[in-house]
Amino acid sequence: MDSIFDIIIIGGGINGAGIARDAAGRKIKVCLIEKNNIGSATSSWSTKLIHGGLRYLENFEFKLVRESLKEREIIKFIAQDIVRPLPFIIPHLPSQRSKWIIKIGLFLYDRLGGKSSFPKSKKINIQKIIPNILKSNFKEGFQYYDLQVDDKKLVELNINDAKKKGALIIENQKIIEVKREKNYWIIKLSNQKILKSKILINATGPWINNVLKDIIKIKSKKEIRLVKGSHIITKKLYDQNYAFTLQNEDNRVVFVIPFKQEYSLIGTTEIEVHSPENPKIEQSEIIYLINTINKFFKKQIKNDDILDTYSGVRPLIEDYKEASKVTRDYIFDLNINNSFAPLLNIYGGKLTTYRKLSESVLNYLKPYLNKKILYPWTHKEKL
Ligand SMILES: Cc1cc2nc3c(=O)[nH]c(=O)nc-3n(C[C@H](O)[C@H](O)[C@H](O)COP(=O)(O)OP(=O)(O)OC[C@H]3O[C@@H](n4cnc5c(N)ncnc54)[C@H](O)[C@@H]3O)c2cc1C
Structure with missing residues (x-):
């Protein structure tokens, strides 16, 4: 033995x-x-972000965001060959979060993790910084940074x-x-x-x-609650090195992230499942992600533009809240x-x-x- x-x-x-x-x-x-x-x-089906989780502040998860922001700094240092800082743009949508809520969130996001090597967040004029990508009604927005990683x-x-x-x-x-x-x-x-x-x-x-x-x-x-999240991959929707954090009507956010030089990675969704085996994207998730893009972007996408998809299952600790609020x-x-x-x-x-x-x-x-x-x-x- x-x-x-x-x-x-x-x-x-x-x-x-x-x-x-x-x-x-x-x-x-x-x-x-x-x-x-x-x-x-x-671990290879994620959104590929090392992030504090700006969204978790809404659920008052200050401890988790603080620890995550500190880790973002450490992973940027220890895994420097496989990470890159990315600017994220949140287009302002008055029907969703107010400017004040976002400003307070970003103020905390810039500070909760202590000393940071990431640029501070700021208010931006979207059509000036990246003209003709989003529809013309999206004029104002906010910019913050997170880290992209090869998971x-x-x-x-x-x-x-x-x-x-x-x-x-x-x-x-x-x-x-x-x-x-x-x-x-x-x-x-x-x-x-x-x-x-x-x-x-x-x-x-x-x-x-x-x-x-x-x-x-x-x-x-x-x-535990098993919550599937799916992504779609398209040819890149724009050339600039920016990611987007798009606010949706269901109060969730969808990320659009530059991926491997030529592609855009778009996700994710939240669907409760019973088994962790072989998660696959459903047509309803594809429609959800396409509709989100088409609401914000000038360039409209359809089913045929999807080059690839992948799905993963989050193992969330059950606390009987709606999926997006589970810790x-x-x-x-x-x-x-x-x-x-x-x-x-x-x-x-x-x-x-x-x-x-x-x-x-x-x-x-x-x-x-x-x-x-x-x-x-x-x-x-x-x-
Ligand atoms: C859609 C989605 C997006 C996400 N995006 C992000 C993100 O951007 N940033 C972030 O920080 N986190 C993100 N996450 C969360 C993150 O991906 C997970 O928390 C993390 O990958 C979980 O890692 P793990 O090691 O616990 O599980 P896993 O990576 O699933 O590893 C568990 C391993 O156990 C193995 N296993 C199972 N049973 C057995 C057995 N009987 N014997 C031997 N091996 C076994 C499995 O094969 C598997 O490889 C995301 C998750 C999902 C689903």
Whole structure:
């Protein structure tokens, strides 16, 4: 039988990858098991933004926005080859949020994260800065900055560094059986390999409760809401290097973002689903996104202009609000029982907060690792 790991992580999305890297850098014996390829699920189906989440201020999520803005600064530094700051324009729509609400939101957005290297937000004349893109009734607007990221690459860079620092990464392997003993977990893989670990971390994003129920066989204490989000990709709708934050009648926002030199990425939607498997865009989502573009842009688009689509499923912590208001924060559920080895379930989270989440996981698990673990380090070492 193999030697005992300190930590085994199930799930190779951004959260699992971030924890593996952080742990390996602290000389913790860590192994990550992913049933498909690394970063092939939710973490590569996102809007690809490292952002504070301006919209979350409306739900008074100041702590989350503050942490996200701080992380935006750190990720800009540690992942500089795969991120770029982008100016976002919010066209003013009097029927939606008032100028004052947006101004207050942006005032906070500029300041909540502390010292920032991003330009401050400002009021703009849209037709002067980017003439003839939006319809002529959209004259006034606001500009703020966020960070665009190659999400899949972010997972891969974390995994590569974790490997370099000694982590064992196992891809394309299913866990077929898990046994919980007093001091360790015994994990059996589909290739019949058996691994042992003092701590088990369930970082399977939208699969979290399925893995708990079907593999770990423990009743979940928390409910999650699975909310699908879809994007469409068109030939670029304009040449300038600006993104748009479009306010919709349902109070949601849709982003239009320059993508890979030649394209525009447009999303997203919010549709509740029952399963995280193979999410696909529905015609109603396509219509929703096309209508949003056609409401704001001079250039009108139709079904035939869509070159590609992708969808992902958000694993949101259930708080019984409407989908756009459900928190994007994360929660740790530590399952300890004096007679058995610990289990940590990770609920929720965003691409933006993966590094801080990973650091918090290790601080949280300190008492159960039975060894001196090194200080936090991922905020200063480039990926
Ligand atoms: C439409 C959409 C847009 C988003 N946009 C943004 C954004 O712009 N910015 C942002 O910060 N966040 C965004 N998010 C949120 C962000 O993408 C997710 O919070 C994040 O990717 C979740 O990462 P994860 O590691 O928890 O899950 P995942 O990336 O889903 O990883 C979980 C992994 O677990 C694996 N797994 C499942 N079961 C098993 C098993 N039995 N054995 C082994 N492995 C298993 C899966 O294959 C998967 O690879 C968006 C999400 C969606 C859906």
